[in-house]
Amino acid sequence: MVPTTLIHCLCRGRSNILATKSNLTERMALLPHSMRVAAVEALAAIRAQADSNRRSKNDETPFGCSYGGRGGSKGIGLGLGLEECGTKPMVVHYHPHGRVGMHGGGLALVPLPTKPRPLDITKRRVRRPFSVVEVEALVHAVEKLGTGRWRDVKIQAFEQAKHRTYVDLKDKWKTLVHTARIAPHQRRGEPVPQELLERVTRAHTYWTTQAAKQQAELDC
DNA sequence: TTTAGGG
DNA sequence: CCCTAAA
Numbered sequence: 001m002v003p004t005t006l007i008h009c010l011c012r013g014r015s016n017i018l019a020t021k022s023n024l025t026e027r028m029a030l031l032p033h034s035m036r037v038a039a040v041e042a043l044a045a046i047r048a049q050a051d052s053n054r055r056s057k058n059d060e061t062p063f064g065c066s067y068g069g070r071g072g073s074k075g076i077g078l079g080l081g082l083e084e085c086g087t088k089p090m091v092v093h094y095h096p097h098g099r100v101g102m103h104g105g106g107l108a109l110v111p112l113p114t115k116p117r118p119l120d121i122t123k124r125r126v127r128r129p130f131s132v133v134e135v136e137a138l139v140h141a142v143e144k145l146g147t148g149r150w151r152d153v154k155i156q157a158f159e160q161a162k163h164r165t166y167v168d169l170k171d172k173w174k175t176l177v178h179t180a181r182i183a184p185h186q187r188r189g190e191p192v193p194q195e196l197l198e199r200v201t202r203a204h205t206y207w208t209t210q211a212a213k214q215q216a217e218l219d220c
Numbered sequence: 221t222t223t224a225g226g227g
Numbered sequence: 228c229c230c231t232a233a234a
Contacts, residue, residue, distance in 0.1 A: 151222060
């Protein structure tokens with residue numbers, strides 16, 4: 001099994017370059033190819049900077065560190081000693097889609113998280129993209145029940161799908177509304193038929209208006 | 221537990 | 228997907 005999100009901060013403390021070199025290599029072997037390529041570049045760049053700094057300040061050597069990240073940034077990186085960057089510990093983050101990266105190629109140098117990740121990636125559920133069939137079922141249910149009864153939507157359209165909670169359905173609806181608004185080329189994953197997206201927009205507009213009317217009644 | 225939204 | 232304040 002190849003973990004897609006690396007183990008939580010595998011190397012927190014400092015250690016010499018020799019001890020972490022193999023460490024890092026092992027971890028990188030588990031990374032998807034795209035990330036591995038970026039990682040090599042990142043490490044080379046950071047190492048160069050670290051070497052440069054060390055020459056003038058006789059600091060400690062950098063250490064390898066990889067960990068599971070969130071929000072699109074898969075943690076891969078090289079932690080640098082406090083003095084390495086002249087500031088605080090930093091690590092190179094690789095962003096699959098290069099949105100946040102500032103060094104091109106989706107790379108970004110960000111502060112090394114000090115406090116333990118609040119989430120045990122161990123408990124995180126495996127990703128399960130909604131199929132078009134599921135989207136169809138969701139849209140159908142929302143068209144009839146509305147946007148504020150996810151528990152009912154779950155019971156009526158996903159009763160057998162034990163891995164789809166009503167919160168998941170609510171979240172999916174949110175992304176569907178968003179998907180319907182952005183340009184097709186910005187969408188990812190299995191394409192959702194345009195007609196289905198139109199129904200999403202329809203239902204969304206309808207139920208939003210409906211909720212507004214309800215509110216108006218309560219106001220007067 | 222369910223709703224509702226931000227993370 | 229996760230986290231969680233409110234209801």
